[in-house]
Amino acid sequence: MAQPDTPHTVHPSGDNRFKLLDRAITKHQASGDALIEILHAAQGIFGFLESDLLVYIAQALRLPYSRVYGVATFYHFFRMKPTGEHTFVLCSGTACYVKGSAEIQKAVEHHCNCKFGETTADNAISLISARCVGSCGLAPVAVLDNAVAGKLTPDESLRRIRQWQEERKEEAA
Amino acid sequence: MAIITFSIDGEHYSAREDQTILEIAREHKIPIPTLCHLDGLSTVGACRLCLVEIEGSAKLQPACTAKPVEGMVIRTNTDRLKKYRRTIVELLASEGNHQCAVCVVNGHCELQNLAYEVGLDHVRVPYLFPSKRLDATHKDFVIDRNRCVLCTRCVRVCHEVEGAHVWDIGGRGINCEIIGDMNQPWGESESCTSCGKCVRVCPTGALFEKGATVGEMHKERGFLKYIVTARNKQQWIATAHEEE
Amino acid sequence: MTLEDLRELAGHEQDRQTKFRFRILYCSSAGCVSSGCDDVKKTLRAALDAGGFAETCELIGTGCLGLCGEGPLVLVQPGPVMYRHVTPAIAQRIVDEHIAQGKPVEEHRVNLADPFFAAQTRIVLERMGTINAESIDECIAAGGYEALGKVLTEMAPEEVVAEIRKSGLRGRGGAGYSTGLKWDIVRKGKADQKYVVCNADEGDPGAFMDRSVLEGDPHRVLEGMAIAGYAVGANQGFIYVRAEYPLAIDRLRTAIRQAEKLGLLGNRILESQFNFRIDLRIGAGAFVCGEETALLRSVMGRRGRPRPRPPYPSESGLWGKPTLINNVETFANIAPIIAKGSAWFSGIGTPKSTGTKVFALAGNVRNTGLIEVPMGIPLRRIIFDIAGGTPEGTEFKAAQTGGPSGGCIPKEHLDLPVDYESLATVGSIMGSGGMIVMDSTASMVDVAKYFMEFCMDESCGKCIPCRVGTKHIYLLLDKISRGEGSAEDFGLLKELCTMVRETSLCGLGQSAPNPVLSTIRFFQEEYTRLLKPPTEFADGGTGGAHASVSAEGKE
Numbered sequence: 001m002a003q004p005d006t007p008h009t010v011h012p013s014g015d016n017r018f019k020l021l022d023r024a025i026t027k028h029q030a031s032g033d034a035l036i037e038i039l040h041a042a043q044g045i046f047g048f049l050e051s052d053l054l055v056y057i058a059q060a061l062r063l064p065y066s067r068v069y070g071v072a073t074f075y076h077f078f079r080m081k082p083t084g085e086h087t088f089v090l091c092s093g094t095a096c097y098v099k100g101s102a103e104i105q106k107a108v109e110h111h112c113n114c115k116f117g118e119t120t121a122d123n124a125i126s127l128i129s130a131r132c133v134g135s136c137g138l139a140p141v142a143v144l145d146n147a148v149a150g151k152l153t154p155d156e157s158l159r160r161i162r163q164w165q166e167e168r169k170e171e172a173a
Numbered sequence: 174m175a176i177i178t179f180s181i182d183g184e185h186y187s188a189r190e191d192q193t194i195l196e197i198a199r200e201h202k203i204p205i206p207t208l209c210h211l212d213g214l215s216t217v218g219a220c221r222l223c224l225v226e227i228e229g230s231a232k233l234q235p236a237c238t239a240k241p242v243e244g245m246v247i248r249t250n251t252d253r254l255k256k257y258r259r260t261i262v263e264l265l266a267s268e269g270n271h272q273c274a275v276c277v278v279n280g281h282c283e284l285q286n287l288a289y290e291v292g293l294d295h296v297r298v299p300y301l302f303p304s305k306r307l308d309a310t311h312k313d314f315v316i317d318r319n320r321c322v323l324c325t326r327c328v329r330v331c332h333e334v335e336g337a338h339v340w341d342i343g344g345r346g347i348n349c350e351i352i353g354d355m356n357q358p359w360g361e362s363e364s365c366t367s368c369g370k371c372v373r374v375c376p377t378g379a380l381f382e383k384g385a386t387v388g389e390m391h392k393e394r395g396f397l398k399y400i401v402t403a404r405n406k407q408q409w410i411a412t413a414h415e416e417e
Numbered sequence: 418m419t420l421e422d423l424r425e426l427a428g429h430e431q432d433r434q435t436k437f438r439f440r441i442l443y444c445s446s447a448g449c450v451s452s453g454c455d456d457v458k459k460t461l462r463a464a465l466d467a468g469g470f471a472e473t474c475e476l477i478g479t480g481c482l483g484l485c486g487e488g489p490l491v492l493v494q495p496g497p498v499m500y501r502h503v504t505p506a507i508a509q510r511i512v513d514e515h516i517a518q519g520k521p522v523e524e525h526r527v528n529l530a531d532p533f534f535a536a537q538t539r540i541v542l543e544r545m546g547t548i549n550a551e552s553i554d555e556c557i558a559a560g561g562y563e564a565l566g567k568v569l570t571e572m573a574p575e576e577v578v579a580e581i582r583k584s585g586l587r588g589r590g591g592a593g594y595s596t597g598l599k600w601d602i603v604r605k606g607k608a609d610q611k612y613v614v615c616n617a618d619e620g621d622p623g624a625f626m627d628r629s630v631l632e633g634d635p636h637r638v639l640e641g642m643a644i645a646g647y648a649v650g651a652n653q654g655f656i657y658v659r660a661e662y663p664l665a666i667d668r669l670r671t672a673i674r675q676a677e678k679l680g681l682l683g684n685r686i687l688e689s690q691f692n693f694r695i696d697l698r699i700g701a702g703a704f705v706c707g708e709e710t711a712l713l714r715s716v717m718g719r720r721g722r723p724r725p726r727p728p729y730p731s732e733s734g735l736w737g738k739p740t741l742i743n744n745v746e747t748f749a750n751i752a753p754i755i756a757k758g759s760a761w762f763s764g765i766g767t768p769k770s771t772g773t774k775v776f777a778l779a780g781n782v783r784n785t786g787l788i789e790v791p792m793g794i795p796l797r798r799i800i801f802d803i804a805g806g807t808p809e810g811t812e813f814k815a816a817q818t819g820g821p822s823g824g825c826i827p828k829e830h831l832d833l834p835v836d837y838e839s840l841a842t843v844g845s846i847m848g849s850g851g852m853i854v855m856d857s858t859a860s861m862v863d864v865a866k867y868f869m870e871f872c873m874d875e876s877c878g879k880c881i882p883c884r885v886g887t888k889h890i891y892l893l894l895d896k897i898s899r900g901e902g903s904a905e906d907f908g909l910l911k912e913l914c915t916m917v918r919e920t921s922l923c924g925l926g927q928s929a930p931n932p933v934l935s936t937i938r939f940f941q942e943e944y945t946r947l948l949k950p951p952t953e954f955a956d957g958g959t960g961g962a963h964a965s966v967s968a969e970g971k972e
Contacts, residue, residue, distance in 0.1 A: 031718075032718060033716075033717045033718045034718055035718035035719075036698070036699070036701055036715065036718050037698070037699065037718070039701070040660070040699055040701065051355050054355060055355060064332075064337075064338035064339075064341070064354075064364065065354040065355045065363075065364065066338060066339060066340055066341035066343075066352055066353060066354050066355070066356075066364075067338065067341050067719075068355075069341065069343055069352055069354070069355050069356050070341035070342050070343050070352065070720055071718065071719065071720055073343045073344050073345070073352075073356075074342075074343075074344070074345050074703065074720040074721065074877075075700075075701030075702050075703050075721075076345075076701070076702035076703065077660050077700075077701035077702035078701060078702075092622065092871075093622030093623050094621075094622040094623035094779070094780075094817065094820065094851065094853045094867070094868075095622070095623045095779030095780055095785075095853055096622075097622075097867050098779075098780045098781060098853055098855055098859065099780070099781075130661065131620065131622055131661065131702065131704065132620075132621070132622035132623060132624070132625075132661070133447075133661055134447055134619070134624075134625040134628045134661065134662060135447055135448050135451050135485070135625070136485070136623050136624075136625055136777060136779035136785065136851075136853075137448045137484075137485025137486040137488070137625075137778075137779060137785040137786050137787075138448060138451055138452065138485065138486065138488070138785075139779060139780075139785075141451065148447070148450065148451030149451070150448075150451045150452060217724070217879070218724065218725035218880075218922060219879045219880050219881070219922065220880070220881055221880050221881055221882055221920045221921070221922065224920055232919075233919055233920060235725055238725045239725075256916075257916055257919065257920050260882075260912075260913070260916050261881050261882060261920065264881055264882070264885035264886055264889065265881060265885065267885065267889070268881075268884075268885045297909055298889045298892075298909070298913075299889075299892065301888070322881075323878065323884070342720065342878070344878070345703070345875075345876070345877060345878050346873060346874060346875070346876035346877065346878045346884055346887075346888075347873065347876070347878065347884055347885065347887075347888045348878070349878035349884065
């Protein structure tokens with residue numbers, strides 16, 4: 001059987017990131033069974049999964065559009081919108097819950113004037129709620145821009161957020 | 174193929190060992206309610222209305238996928254099952270925005286029939302009043318997600334019979350909904366062949382033909398058996414009078 | 418590489434290690450990484466180099482040392498001496514005082530005679546804290562892949578299956594199905610292709626056993642899978658691991674590469690006729706994918722929706738082929754059983770639940786972390802001896818096992834032996850091993866609501882009872898917790914719970930009501946106390962007027 005043609009070598013947009021994506025697709029022999037792997041790769045490269053990107057993937061893997069969209073929206077790890085400059089990922093696991101993550105959630109939502117699952121209006125901070133991050137011994141835990149912070153308190157959370165906000169102001173000034 | 178004997182609701186029956194409990198029950202006119210099941214489509218066992226009791230087994234089994242074994246004692250109509258079926262329909266009623274009085278399939282709706290069958294006279298849980306989209310961009314058809322029960326018949330008929338795979342399910346859990354292509358307006362779909370199969374298999378008024386008004390939409394489903402038999406067995410059978 | 422070569426390599430590595438006077442092992446698992454072990458490592462490295470100990474003292478990142486709540490942890494061999502709360506300053510002192518002068522830093526020393534360590538029996542975790550988590554040589558020197566060598570040179574596949582059956586090992590992922598029986602079904606299946614899948618989608622919030630094993634001793638799992646592949650006749654394995662565990666994914670990738678390079682995975686393993694490949698599949702945040710039929714769909718790149726069983730995956734799994742699915746901890750038990758024999762293994766634990774179980778202790782206890790105990794140990798011993806009880810001034814109320822599928826075990830059942838059957842009698846399950854301790858401040862209605870919200874969010878939406886039922890159960894719990902529920906609501910809650918449990922399609926839905934039912938069973942009073950008095954007319958339309966009643970139950 002003939003190998004499926006490799007996807008376009010240069011994306012019409014001229015965006016070089018598609019080359020990286022194509023490499024991931026080729027690595028999985030453009031197999032539809034590898035859709036989730038490809039979506040992981042695409043999100044890693046582009047940050048989030050736009051409709052156009054999903055269309056590109058569907059065509060490359062020869063899958064129906066709705067299948068690709070259905071899979072991308074089934075898994076909570078995949079984002080269809082870009083995140084803010086900073087991410088505050090609060091663990092909502094049981095241990096964190098028992099140790100008071102709800103208080104942190106309340107304080108942070110109040111301070112940022114935005115709910116978990118959303119990004120602040122100025123696009124500075126995305127509040128994300130995670131299923132257990134597996135550091136239960138340190139509960140309550142949050143992941144602040146990819147660094148895990150354990151035994152967190154509402155005060156400490158707000159301090160870290162204010163720090164981001166001040167840095168941002170300074171950069172703007 | 175071996176023949177096995179077993180009992181359903183106290184009566185003894187025999188059947189081929191590859192037949193499902195539901196097929197056997199239908200052959201013998203034993204009523205078991207179904208919703209996601211449709212002859213000609215793959216089975217998914219999702220609606221749980223056809224659950225039956227099997228003696229010696231703690232778990233209820235869906236009749237659409239379970240096959241009897243020799244000596245099995247099956248019950249299809251116990252008080253427990255009746256209560257669960259009623260609750261399932263009750264949950265469905267609360268999940269969507271079902272307004273029979275103004276619906277195109279009023280009087281020919283499978284959900285409505287089920288509600289009569291299970292004796293659903295009132296709903297004890299609060300109505301969820303979700304905000305669901307209606308899409309009338311297709312030239313011939315409309316999808317009104319307010320009336321959708323997520324049986325996935327449309328998804329399956331489009332994939333398995335028409336081969337277009339326009340429909341799939343987006344989201345998860347209570348936020349699931351039927352989506353077309355990249356969740357785009359139906360009228361803009363590149364993959365839809367406008368064959369209308371999805372409309373005809375839909376058990377409710379979620380998919381209907383444009384121009385149909387209250388109670389006017391009848392859904393003929395004989396076509397499915399015609400096509401599937403023709404495809405699998407190379408036999409073109411008359412089905413026009415088998416409906417209802 | 419042959420088995421002789423493997424043993425030679427082990428010997429070389431053992432010789433290498435004896436050249437060092439000290440081995441300093443710092444915990445490099447995710448828990449200690451979050452507590453700042455990277456800085457500790459840097460300081461230790463710099464201090465060792467500056468003090469001239471680079472030749473005599475080896476610094477190694479090892480697997481979870483157990484006491485996660487007290488990290489970063491550092492272990493010095495020989496001794497061993499364990500240190501807790503190690504900051505860079507303490508790290509400097511460890512080198513200056515312990516390494517240079519032989520005087521341990523007493524203030525930070527962990528008492529290894531404490532029941533937290535002394536009461537454990539380590540099989541799965543035996544190499545944690547003794548080997549470098551990223552070195553296959555050290556793993557081999559500690560006996561790694563010896564069991565694989567044994568099955569390939571001395572045992573027929575059916576003998577391997579028989580040995581696992583005799584050991585009495587049961588699935589460590591939750592339901593506790595006999596591992597040997599499952600292997601036997603897959604082995605007997607007639608197919609041109611079979612698969613072995615490792616379920617590392619540890620989704621229970623509050624559980625981190627599998628993560629720790631994958632991070633600390635990944636080869637243990639690879640070896641178990643290869644033995645399984647040989648026993649059932651599969652040449653391809655998949656590990657389905659959650660995306661939330663980046664470190665575990667990293668370590669697995671490294672481990673697979675190392676094993677392939679040495680010919681311990683891939684074609685003609687240890688120069689036998691046996692081929693076995695392992696590929697990773699990364700999950701994407703869906704709890705339901707821990708259910709085996711959903712997991713298989715996800716491995717094939719689809720929405721993780723379960724399907725009715727039968728057919729079971731052991732008959733029809735990945736791409737319709739017989740597929741063996743076991744959990745991480747189950748695979749991690751395989752090599753020791755083969756190496757030491759089924760009789761040794763079945764001598765540990767109870768007759769029906771053999772071996773040990775790893776638990777992740779968390780919540781309101783003094784010692785949080787990872788432990789491994791023999792099956793059948795009383796719950797009291799775990800919570801009060803090993804975990805050290807609840808902190809000063811608080812009182813034990815309940816232990817939650819089995820995560821969102823499990824239940825809360827109250828004080829009066831503290832003497833319950835921890836095994837599959839006993840936990841079931843009190844409406845909980847063994848689950849994968851999360852154990853969360855709650856003290857008297859916890860509201861059980863809120864706990865039930867927490868778990869129900871989880872199940873509602875994680876429902877795949879395929880079957881009606883789970884999709885819509887969990888939503889209504891959650892709404893009812895919310896109403897009751899706000900003090901707005903009536904006795905009628907409470908009745909409906911119980912009815913819906915039973916209905917969802919009996920009619921849902923998969924294990925997620927069938928077990929989702931467990932936390933509610935178990936808290937009603939043992940703490941019914943907490944529910945009824947919140948209900949509106951029956952004299953009020955329960956029309957439900959005056960919700961706002963009653964909102965203020967709720968405050969006391971909530972906080």
